[in-house]
Amino acid sequence: AQKVTQAQTEISVVEKEDVTLDCVYETRDTTYYLFWYKQPPSGELVFLIRRNSFDEQNEISGRYSWNFQKSTSSFNFTITASQVVDSAVYFCALSEAVGSGGYQKVTFGTGTKLQVIP
Amino acid sequence: DVKVTQSSRYLVKRTGEKVFLECVQDMDHENMFWYRQDPGLGLRLIYFSYDVKMKEKGDIPEGYSVSREKKERFSLILESASTNQTSMYLCASSLEEDDYGYTFGSGTRLTVV
Numbered sequence: 386a387q388k389v390t391q392a393q394t395e396i397s398v399v400e401k402e403d404v405t406l407d408c409v410y411e412t413r414d415t416t417y418y419l420f421w422y423k424q425p426p427s428g429e430l431v432f433l434i435r436r437n438s439f440d441e442q443n444e445i446s447g448r449y450s451w452n453f454q455k456s457t458s459s460f461n462f463t464i465t466a467s468q469v470v471d472s473a474v475y476f477c478a479l480s481e482a483v484g485s486g487g488y489q490k491v492t493f494g495t496g497t498k499l500q501v502i503p
Numbered sequence: 504d505v506k507v508t509q510s511s512r513y514l515v516k517r518t519g520e521k522v523f524l525e526c527v528q529d530m531d532h533e534n535m536f537w538y539r540q541d542p543g544l545g546l547r548l549i550y551f552s553y554d555v556k557m558k559e560k561g562d563i564p565e566g567y568s569v570s571r572e573k574k575e576r577f578s579l580i581l582e583s584a585s586t587n588q589t590s591m592y593l594c595a596s597s598l599e600e601d602d603y604g605y606t607f608g609s610g611t612r613l614t615v616v
Binding site (some may be wrong): 422491 | 544545546547548551561591595604605606607608609610
């Protein structure tokens with residue numbers, strides 16, 4: 386069965402510091418997708434990124450960057466120069482095909498609560 | 504923008520009541536999902552649907568059922584609400600071939616007393 390582990394339950398940083406959120410996953414499949422979502426205090430999860438298992442290139446989007454390493458089954462997320470608006474719960478997720486229909490099932494980690502202190 | 508609307512933001516129900524949580528999406532997405540979110544447990548999949556009148560059990564379907572009579576609407580039903588079903592319920596939808604992940608609703612915080 387697939388599994389996603391986010392060992393960091395809560396992290397506090399001072400504004401402008403860099404912070405890395407860890408994500409480790411387990412799967413037997415060779416084809417899968419990894420995601421990060423942000424859940425601000427308003428409650429609605431917001432999609433940040435999707436990465437497929439064949440694409441190990443790191444991704445950068447503004448202050449956000451993602452480091453995907455298949456060798457260690459990790460998909461870590463770094464926020465550079467953190468801001469108060471980055472305060473949220475961040476979820477890592479893994480998607481793989483299930484059943485004969487090839488449907489995608491997404492398993493979420495338990496989330497990391499990030500607090501950025503002004 | 505795709506929008507997923509959950510009918511209630513907060514709901515208080517009594518033990519034993521039948522509870523309906525409604526979810527509607529407005530962008531013709533094939534796939535719809537119900538999750539519950541609890542502290543320390545993350546999001547856990549209750550049921551999902553990849554087509555009208557189709558449903559599949561997720562990881563924790565016990566005590567729940569679903570209905571998808573129309574493509575845009577996916578209802579979660581608590582047959583006989585219990586206090587351990589007090590939780591945040593999140594509905595999500597996605598396209599069949601989706602590069603943009605799920606679109607989530609704002610959630611319904613259900614309290615069963």
